[in-house]
Amino acid sequence: MHAPTSLVLATPGSELEDVDGFKTTLQSRAFHFPYPVAYGIQLQLMAQLFEVIEHGKVGVFESPTGTGKTLSLLCSAFTWLALNRQRAVVGTLRGNAEQADEEPNWVVAHDEEKQREMLEASENEIRAKLRKVREHQSNLRLDPAHRSESENARKKRRVDEEYDSDTAYLIDEYDETSRTIRRTKDNGDAYAFLSAEARAMMEEYESSFAPREDATEPSTTPKIYYASRTHSQLSQLVHELKKTEFGTASEAHDPVRSVSLGSRKQMCINPSVRDLGATYGTEAMNERCMDLMESGKSKLRCSYLPPMDHAGQQKMDAFRDRALAEVHDIEELVRVGKDMHVCPYFGARNSVRQAELVTLPYNMLLQRDARDALQLSLDDSVVIIDEAHNLIDTILATYSAELSQTHIQQATEQVRAYLHRFSLRLKGTNEEHLRTLQVLLSALQAYCTAKIQAFGDTAEIVTETLTTVQFTAALGGTVDLINLVRLEHWLKDTRIARKISGYADKQWVQEHGKDCPRRNKMQAMHLFEGFLLALSNRAVNGKVMVTVSPASTEQDRHVHFKYLLLNPAEAFQPLLDAARSVILAGGTMEPMSEFQTQLFDGVSRDQFQAFSCAHIVPQENILGAIVNTGPKGTRLEFTYDAWKKPALLDDLANALSNYCNIIPHGIIVFLPSYASLNMTMARWKITGALDRIAKRKRIFMEPKHTQEVDGVLHSYAAAITAPSQNGSRGAILFAVVGAKLSEGINFQDDLARCVVMVGLPFPNSKSKELSERMEYLRKTEPSASGTVDKGRELYLNLCMRAVNQSMGRAIRHRNDHAVFLLLDHRFGRHDIISRLPKWIRSETRVYERFGNSISSIAAFFRGKRRAGHA
The missing domain is CATH 3.40.50.300 (P-loop containing nucleotide triphosphate hydrolases)
Incomplete structure (x- = not known):
């Protein structure tokens, strides 16, 4: 966590005296509370939260359901954000003034005014642009002809073509030294070499490796990242925000610039991709979306993705401006995307840079790879995790990985088929790592066979646990000599699991038809990859659990592997290191000691604050x-x-x-x-x-x-x-x-x-x-x-x-x-x-x-x- 600035903000309302019983009313106004008077416990929560953020602490807040927890969190956090913005201007001016003690007063005053104008110019430009967007949208809402025309136009747009070339599944040339990728497909890409980071974003959207015109526009910092467990909880948060002055526009102020992030399942508006997801699940939906992104042929590319050119970037930025002009939940962003014929899934991601509030589900915040792919910078930001009572279990589940013997067999066949198809076109490093995957799969299958033979006809479930070092050694052969960290980099940079499973999916469809169930088979490579990535962490904080199940009427004796993360703090620490302040909140957070022991053990006592408010119920x-x-x-x-x-x-x-x-x-x-x-x-x-x-x-x-x-x-x-x-x-x-x-x-x-x-x-x-x-x-x-x-x-x-x-x-x-x-x-x-x-x-x-x-x-x-x- 970041150390707070030397210019300390006083908690709003702390200096007030109770005159004629109006102190609570004035305190409520100081926090911009949307009702005349907040409950006493709400004022306590807002004051405590403000102090935690201001002093860069970690806080655990318990506020029972019905006490207005969400509203209190929002008012306190955004009051701090507004005051902090004012402090940034004052702090810069004060610093300049201290350096100019010998200058005449009129010179100092002139420099201060110039500095103030420079600091506010960018913010004012963004606000003016968004104000125009709001005015335009307000006029359009009054025009029913526009709505009808827009809705009729949307009904005509569909993408039904398939991209059948095997070349789409060929892995790109990989430079292991620089961790860069050379595109091997002739898809019209003018940018031959990509860094690993840019490559990761390309998998999310091709425009990530095209020059961004807004690259010089400053990112809004600090931000507030608000995470919760479910999509409905985040929608409720946006609903509560709209009750406050922070969530509405007026002559006196603009609403906070907010954006809601969600999954493809929630935000995709391509009918063919949505239909595929409904039939075969989220993974199939992700695969299809990426196929449509990577297609170099414009007629095969998803029509909701703007092209990688100046006009396309303008269209994405227009979505961004409309998304940030008003406070939207995910459903509203989806409607904006349909209205503008722009993918809201990627449009929302394009809006994060200038947002002041980013709402997102747990998994996008907790997984470091997900944060990197979304380019979420937590530096000096405030992270609020609501409904956090199950946070520890969620972290442990997120960083665990499972793999069954059946998946090993399926992945083995998929890698073999991929090598058979592309062996003559693979370059040295890629072929080497693919052969390494074969070695690992073969060793895992041999381990399964040995375990089954060792336990014979035992009718009981047998379980043993090993450290990752013990497990890789137990696989035998040359497995223990494999550099799993090097393999991890290659897996992440090339996204080879998607290539292999995509090619296997195509072969399956050709042999069995589109309607034949195949979802479990397509998961095999992704599960194998996830298990390998877990194994690359050879720390003492995780173990591999090996379970041998007895034979049943459905299958023979079977082996199952599961990597268990035992220390949730290991996965949570990077988030603590980056953010200014981290707040966990919920209606029922007791027992709170669990969070300090398992998540914040490295946080000093003076930097940890727990707050449990009474109920508003008598x-x-x-x-x-x-x-x-x-x-x-x-x-x-x-x-x-x-x-x-x-x-x-x-x-x-x-x-x-x-x-x-x-x-x-x-x-x-x-x-x-x-x-x-x-x-x-x-x-x-x-x-x-x-x-x-x-x-x-x-x-x-x-x-x-x-x-x-x-x-x-x-x-x-x-x-x-x-x-x-x-x-x-x-x-x-x-x-x-x-x-x-x-x-x-x-x-x-x-x-x-x-x-x-x-x-x-x-x-x-x-x-x-x-x-x-x-x-x-x-x-x-x-x-x-x-x-x-x-x-x-x-x-x-x-x-x-x-x-x-x-x-x-x-x-x-x-x-x-x-x-x-x-x-x-x-x-x-x-x-x-x-x-x-x-x-x-x-x-x-x-x-x-x-x-x-x-x-x-x-x-x-x-x-x-x-x-x-x-």
Whole structure:
């Protein structure tokens, strides 16, 4: 992270005095909050965030759902950006003034004014240009004839031709010393030699190696990079931004220049490419897009990609200006692309340089190769990662790589066919590396065969883990002598996996026809490449897990490889090094210690700041209850083996039946796994407990298939609002922790007057991956006192993060209210209860006797009815 400037910005509103109770109003205005007065917790968050950014720190912010987290993040970050821009001018002028102490005052004043004009000229030029674009678009929106003409014109444009020449798949000549590529295809390219960086961008768009007319235009710095997990979350962010003055245009100010980045699946407007993606998946879509980019024949090239000439660049820049003139989400950028007949996927990338805000999904930010391909410069910028509760798991998954024996066999055949077709046209370095790939594939296949023979007819799954050095040595032969770093450079620079899989795809279509499924076969080379790139990291932070599976009716005994990244900080550190400040935010970030231990271990304590704000919901609207025993006095402890105990399951049914009598409307019950849910339901069907519960509330189950979720939720909501039938009031929904309903679903108001957690959802202790992570932490993160087991801390944190996410489905706004029932006496342990969200923990009581919990819950809802809330 970058050190902050010597000219320190004061936190907005910090100097204000409370005159006649107007301080919060003035503070809200200081942060440009869109409503008259922000909540106190929002002002706290905005002030804390501003200080973290200003002082170049790392921050972890927890703000429960319904507290206006996104709006607070945006107002604080853009207030800092605006003040920082003013500081840049003042700082430059002050520096010049200090150097000119001996000059007459009028000379100093003249120089200051000239410097100010130079500093603001470029920014004003951009703003004036975008203002004209906004005015033009405003006039066009009033002209229905333009809309009709534009829509009719778009319907006529399609690209259906195929590029059938094998030459398209021939790898270009590669100079290993300079890492440059000479184009070998006669596609009209006037630029023969490309650097590795330019080559990477060419794969994204050919204009990247053409001279850019705007190359001298300054890049906007610092920027704000805002990343989240899903496309819908980023769209919601843009919606929130439009509520503020930063997201709208007026006579007094312009909106921030923002651009949204997405995948081809979200942004491609070429019908033929979209149809291919819908049939064969994202990888096929990417391949087809790149084929259409590389085609030198204009009639075969994607019609939405402007040509690599002056007119084409002007068209791309026109898209950029229109994209930056107003705040757009991805859907709106796609409409701009259709209207201008310009690819929004590449048009958005062309707009990043002058943007002040870049919104993008996790994968584009977290992967260094993706950042390099997009030319995202994080230098001195602010990085905000929202919905960051799963960030560590996301990083580990992103940098893991898997390869099966089947993929090895498919890749072997594809490389053989490629060499057979192009052997006479390949140059020395390329042929050498292709032969190396054959050696590696042969060694992997031999290793698989040896493992299968070694375990014979064993009916169990056998797993072992090796370091990357041990694994390459175990492959035998000359594999250990291969320079994997050199091979990594060649793989990335030449994009050979795409060439080989593209040629294999063409051969498959010629032999079997277009409609024959081939998606898995096309993935083989990319998976093999990903595994090799993972192996090139011979650090102690990763291991290779080898799994030998027994034979089944579908396949013979099989070997599977998986590279595991054990230290997420290794992948996250480059981002920390480049950015000015990094902020992780979410509705449920507890336990926060996990982030400091696994991501920010190298960050000093004075540079790390954690903030957890209270909920806007009044304390009397929340009741947390840890219940230790059931109605019959059964000790509630739902361990792995406890789900097989009939008495425990019977008393759980008794407990829920009693709670259904006093809790109105909707109840969500979370169980640790599908297995525990199935065992519970099987027992209750036998005993009739399920029927007893159904007489009180209509029963719903979380579906296993994603496409069924909306239907279940609709029926559940309808049952809650339906009139009472035969004594049944409301509904009860049984769900699984970590499945489809425990994240991203909002159960507000009557949909969740109670959330029940049955047992503690500890991860599988027998998981080899988890064991490796726990052991790694024990070895690399020993506690200062020697009494804290870092591996066990991880085990607890994974469990409680899942619990907290599940409970966070309820309480969605200020006037909401709910009960949180924790049915397991272990929730009362200090190491467990201390990991609950602060806003729930403070309102949680332990009930040794079941009857006492009934009394408290009944009193809670009586109070709500008296207040007119139930």
